[in-house]
Every structure is written in structure tokens, then in C-alpha cells.
Amino acid sequence: MARVQAIFSVTMCFLLCFSGIARDARKQRITPKGAFHTDSVEVGKPVYFSLSVRHRPDMEIFFPDSTFDFSPFELVSKRSFVSSTDARGTLDSAVYHLISFDVSKVQKLGLPVFVFQKKGLHGRFYGTRFCSFD
Incomplete structure (x- = not known):
């Protein structure tokens, strides 16, 4: 027994x-990773923010563009990099050139990552992942 x-x-x-x-x-x-390239922000001075995400190769990932509200920052430019795929999946990344005129001691940035998947002949955005950084 x-x-x-x-x-x-x-x-x-x-x-x-x-x-x-x-x-x-x-x-x-999908877990986005983001980081400012510096540990402080000066009013009116440029700051760079990197955003990356690793995902399955069959997924299409979209990062925010100039139509997104980056408050309290303003977008100066965005540089996207070519996707790279290996045994761990596909890595997409971008670097945002930002500027801020906010005088707050702590400034946060939350950026969505949009995932597009085909369903038959149609596709749809099915979710957003937000991450905030001090």
C-alpha cells in the first residue's frame, strides 16, 4: 500500500x-528592462534612456515613438537597433534621447512595450508592460 x-x-x-x-x-x-545612462538629471541637459526586451522570435514588439507622452521628459530622438536572435530568444532594444525642464528631485519614466501577434488574418495589440525608473 x-x-x-x-x-x-x-x-x-x-x-x-x-x-x-x-x-x-x-x-x-515579457519583462522590459530599462535604465538611465546617468544617475542624475540636470534641467535642460540631455539624458539617455535604454529600453530592451527579450521575447519569442515569433512575436513582434513595438516601443513607444514620438506620439507617446514621455512626461516629465521630452523626446529629442529615438534610436532603434536591429533585432538579434539567439538560443535565448529575440532581443529588441532602443535608446531614447530625452530632456527635462522639471525641477522635481525624483523623476520617473514609465514606458510601455506593445506586443503584436497575428490571429488568422488579423493582428491586435494584446497588452502593455509598464516599468518605472527613478
């Missing part, structure tokens, strides 16, 4: 573990 329970427990544990792994593989979480 104890042997049957042990086999049952091991089997259930195995199934639960691998069903979780399969589910996670299907639903990859």
Missing part, C-alpha cells in the same frame, strides 16, 4: 511539474 502511494505521489508531482513548465513555455512573460 505504501509503495502504491509513493508511486502515485511521484507520478502526480511529475505531472504537475511538467504541466506547469509547458504552460509557462506557452505564456512567456
Whole structure:
């Protein structure tokens, strides 16, 4: 009886573990990474902010452009880099050249990452990921 329970427990544990792994593989979480290139911001002086995200190769990623509200910063320019793909997935990245005239001691920037996936003949934006940086 104890042997049957042990086999049952091991089997259930195995199934639960691998069903979780399969589910996670299907639903990859997209985690944007961003950082200012300097640790302080001076009023009216340029500051650079890098944004990158690693994702599955079959996904299309869009970063904010000049139509996005970068408050309290103003966008001067954006430089996007060619996607690179390896065994870990596809890496997309951009560097934003920003300027601020805000005199607040702490300034935060939250940028969305849009993910476009094809559904039949149509595509749609299905979500946004925000990250804030001091």
C-alpha cells in the first residue's frame, strides 16, 4: 500500500511539474528592462534612456515613438537597433534621447512595450508592460 502511494505521489508531482513548465513555455512573460545612462538629471541637459526586451522570435514588439507622452521628459530622438536572435530568444532594444525642464528631485519614466501577434488574418495589440525608473 505504501509503495502504491509513493508511486502515485511521484507520478502526480511529475505531472504537475511538467504541466506547469509547458504552460509557462506557452505564456512567456515579457519583462522590459530599462535604465538611465546617468544617475542624475540636470534641467535642460540631455539624458539617455535604454529600453530592451527579450521575447519569442515569433512575436513582434513595438516601443513607444514620438506620439507617446514621455512626461516629465521630452523626446529629442529615438534610436532603434536591429533585432538579434539567439538560443535565448529575440532581443529588441532602443535608446531614447530625452530632456527635462522639471525641477522635481525624483523623476520617473514609465514606458510601455506593445506586443503584436497575428490571429488568422488579423493582428491586435494584446497588452502593455509598464516599468518605472527613478
